Amino acid sequence: MSMHHAVPRIWKSAGLLVPGFLLFGVASASAQRLEKHFKVEASPVVTIHNPNGAITVKAWTKSEVLVIATLGSGHVELDAEQNGNRVDVMTRQITDSVAPDDLRADYQINVPQDSELQIHNDSGAVSVANVLGNMDVETIAADVDLQDAAGYLTIATVGGSFQCMRCAGHIEVNSISGSFRLMDTRSKHVRAQTSTGNILFSGDFLPNGEYRLKNYSGVIELRFLPGDSFDVSATSLKGKVNNQAKLTPPNHSYQSTSKYGQALVGSFNTAGHAHVDLTSFDGTINIVKRD
Amino acid sequence: MAAIDCKQFLNQLDAWMDGQRTADAQAHARDCNVCRSMADDLGSITTAARSLVTEALEPPAHVWTSLRAQLEREGLIREPLVRVNETPERAAAAGSWRRWFGAIPRPALAGAYLAALVAVGVVLSGPISKRVNDYRWIQGTQDSTSPLSAHLNSVEQTTMASFPSSNPAVTAVLHKNMAIVDNYITLCEKSVHDEPQNEVARDYLYEAYQQKADLLAQLNERGD
Numbered sequence: 001m002s003m004h005h006a007v008p009r010i011w012k013s014a015g016l017l018v019p020g021f022l023l024f025g026v027a028s029a030s031a032q033r034l035e036k037h038f039k040v041e042a043s044p045v046v047t048i049h050n051p052n053g054a055i056t057v058k059a060w061t062k063s064e065v066l067v068i069a070t071l072g073s074g075h076v077e078l079d080a081e082q083n084g085n086r087v088d089v090m091t092r093q094i095t096d097s098v099a100p101d102d103l104r105a106d107y108q109i110n111v112p113q114d115s116e117l118q119i120h121n122d123s124g125a126v127s128v129a130n131v132l133g134n135m136d137v138e139t140i141a142a143d144v145d146l147q148d149a150a151g152y153l154t155i156a157t158v159g160g161s162f163q164c165m166r167c168a169g170h171i172e173v174n175s176i177s178g179s180f181r182l183m184d185t186r187s188k189h190v191r192a193q194t195s196t197g198n199i200l201f202s203g204d205f206l207p208n209g210e211y212r213l214k215n216y217s218g219v220i221e222l223r224f225l226p227g228d229s230f231d232v233s234a235t236s237l238k239g240k241v242n243n244q245a246k247l248t249p250p251n252h253s254y255q256s257t258s259k260y261g262q263a264l265v266g267s268f269n270t271a272g273h274a275h276v277d278l279t280s281f282d283g284t285i286n287i288v289k290r291d
Numbered sequence: 292m293a294a295i296d297c298k299q300f301l302n303q304l305d306a307w308m309d310g311q312r313t314a315d316a317q318a319h320a321r322d323c324n325v326c327r328s329m330a331d332d333l334g335s336i337t338t339a340a341r342s343l344v345t346e347a348l349e350p351p352a353h354v355w356t357s358l359r360a361q362l363e364r365e366g367l368i369r370e371p372l373v374r375v376n377e378t379p380e381r382a383a384a385a386g387s388w389r390r391w392f393g394a395i396p397r398p399a400l401a402g403a404y405l406a407a408l409v410a411v412g413v414v415l416s417g418p419i420s421k422r423v424n425d426y427r428w429i430q431g432t433q434d435s436t437s438p439l440s441a442h443l444n445s446v447e448q449t450t451m452a453s454f455p456s457s458n459p460a461v462t463a464v465l466h467k468n469m470a471i472v473d474n475y476i477t478l479c480e481k482s483v484h485d486e487p488q489n490e491v492a493r494d495y496l497y498e499a500y501q502q503k504a505d506l507l508a509q510l511n512e513r514g515d
Contacts, residue, residue, distance in 0.1 A: 052458055093457070100458045122461045138509070141464040158506065159464040176468040176502065195475055195502065208324040216475055216495065231325065237482070237491050260489045275324055281479070281495050 031072060038065040038082045043133060045086040046111050047118040053091070053105045055121055059113040059130035072104035116151070143178075161197070179218070194218070202290060205230045205274035214279045222278060223290040229273035237261035238282035245287050295319050300326045308333060440476075443503050450510050465510065472506060475499045 046065055048055055053072070060066075065087045069078045075098040079090040091105040104124075111117070116133040119126055123141040134151040137144050140158045150169040155162050157175040164171065168186040175194040182190065185203025188210070192199050195216040202223040205211065211230075213220050217239075224230075224245060231250060234241045240262055247266025278285050294315040295303075300323070303316045307330055320327040447469065479496035486492055 052461075098457070100460065103457060123458060123464075140461050156509075158468045158509070174505075176506065177471055195499075196471055208322070210324060210328075216499075235491060237489070237495075260486065260491055279491070281482075281491075 031070065032074070034067075034069045034071065034078050036067045036069075036078070036080050038067075038080075038087045039063065040065055040082075040087065040112065040115075041085050042112070043085070043114045043116065044112060045116045045118070046109070047086070047088045047090075048107065048109065049088075049090040049120045050105055050107060050124070051091060051093075051122045052100060052103045053107065053121070053124040055107045055109070055119060055124065055126045057107075057109045057111060057117060057119075057126075057128045057131060059115070059132070060110045061113070062110070063112055064110075065112075065115075066110040068108040070106045072106075073098070073102035075102045076105055078105070204228075205276070207273045209274040210277075211274065212277045212279075214277075215283050216281045217283045218280075219284045219286065220278050220280055221286045221288060222276065223288055224268065225290050227269070229269040230276045231265075231267045231274070232276040232278070232287065233263075233265045234276075234278040234285045234287065235261055235263040236280040236283060236285050239280055239284050241278075241285045241287075243287040244289050297323060297326055304330065304333075308337065439500055443500065443507065446507050446511075447503075450507050465506075469503075469506065472499060472503045476503065 079092045117135045119137045121142045127145045129147040132150040139160045143161045147165045149167045152170045155173040157178045159177045161178045163181045166184045170189045173192045177196045179197035180199045182201045188206045190211045193214045198218040199220045245268045300319045476499045482492040
């Protein structure tokens with residue numbers, strides 16, 4: 001290849017790149033960062049509706065809600081307002097027929113620790129840390145990640161996964177294809193149900209606690225420590241139940257194993273302290289020792 | 292530590308439901324979440340039943356089906372299945388349960404009693420009547436799910452057609468998950484057909500329909 005031909009190609013490339021940089025510049029310029037502050041009293045309610053983007057919520061010690069929004073384009077705007085002790089945050093689409101990326105809005109929100117949260121996010125991700133109030137999170141494809149949460153936690157996803165680290169309170173999580181990881185859980189009430197996702201539970205079995213894990217297919221894994229105490233009932237209609245816990249016969253005469261599929265019922269250590277119910281249609285249930 | 296065990300609590304359940312709660316029974320209910328849950332559930336059913344009597348309304352068919360499914364889920368109408376080997380104490384307890392359900396209007400209990408009678412029939416009958424009973428189970432399940440299935444499919448068509456597709460990735464996830472639920476329903480129906488009296492399979496089938504209804508409701512809400 002001669003230089004004679006190479007030079008025009010360089011210019012051609014430059015001719016393509018320069019408008020590209022210009023367009024990038026326009027897009028960047030249209031991305032907008034907004035910051036809003038709201039003074040609140042104890043236990044405020046914060047609602048967030050965002051079709052596409054990341055929502056990160058962290059607790060802080062101030063009696064204030066701080067909303068930092070990064071809007072992906074001029075096609076969306078931030079609608080944040082306060083009504084009494086309630087702060088509503090919403091991403092509003094202001095023009096029709098825009099590309100999905102132009103609808104993106106990312107939020108970093110700081111709230112008082114005792115806030116109640118209501119979050120709706122179609123796609124992207126939801127991350128909440130150290131918020132102790134009740135929480136209601138609904139997503140379609142977005143994954144949900146909670147840390148050190150408490151209160152009444154209600155999570156519903158269509159395809160998004162759910163992870164909960166050191167969560168307490170009352171946990172109810174539902175999904176169709178999302179998988180769940182409940183790690184170092186300190187909750188007395190856990191109900192987790194997914195159709196095709198996996199469920200991993202590794203946490204405390206509190207006295208009189210109730211732990212119900214259910215899926216259609218996939219793996220349900222329950223991890224226990226030698227000192228834990230629970231009554232367990234596990235049934236997989238078409239799949240398998242693998243158990244490493246040394247169980248004694250059930251304490252309750254009306255507890256019985258299903259005559260269909262693989263099933264087991266019994267007590268681990270002092271009976272009756274917690275009740276564990278594991279059910280799968282054709283998935284695998286593993287009851288395994290925690291490392 | 293409670294002074295009475297679960298069996299003794301069960302024997303006192305009749306009195307418990309009538310409001311006569313001994314200190315021992317209360318202590319046991321505090322310590323044993325299984326017995327407490329059962330007593331709570333029975334209390335809720337009795338309260339609901341009384342309100343139905345008061346209102347003198349005849350609930351639609353799906354309410355009976357839901358009630359039957361709920362009773363089955365709670366293990367309450369499987370009782371006849373174990374009556375062959377039951378002890379006198381359990382028979383007495385079962386008698387009490389039947390008395391509480393006496394408060395439920397007869398139409399509402401028809402499904403539940405039918406289920407119980409079929410279950411008893413299965414235990415006591417031979418292969419020929421088993422086929423008949425299986426047929427009744429299948430027919431009963433189809434009768435209760437077919438209208439629901441048709442309605443949900445109709446709603447699905449209109450909902451998916453009108454759902455705003457501003458985000459193709461989200462729309463793809465919705466379609467994928469709707470297909471998962473539909474497949475789930477198909478497999479559960481097959482399982483119920485193969486083992487009509489399998490309460491776990493029926494439970495999954497009802498839940499699959501519920502999941503589809505929930506998903507469609509969620510889509511409608513977002514589409515508004």
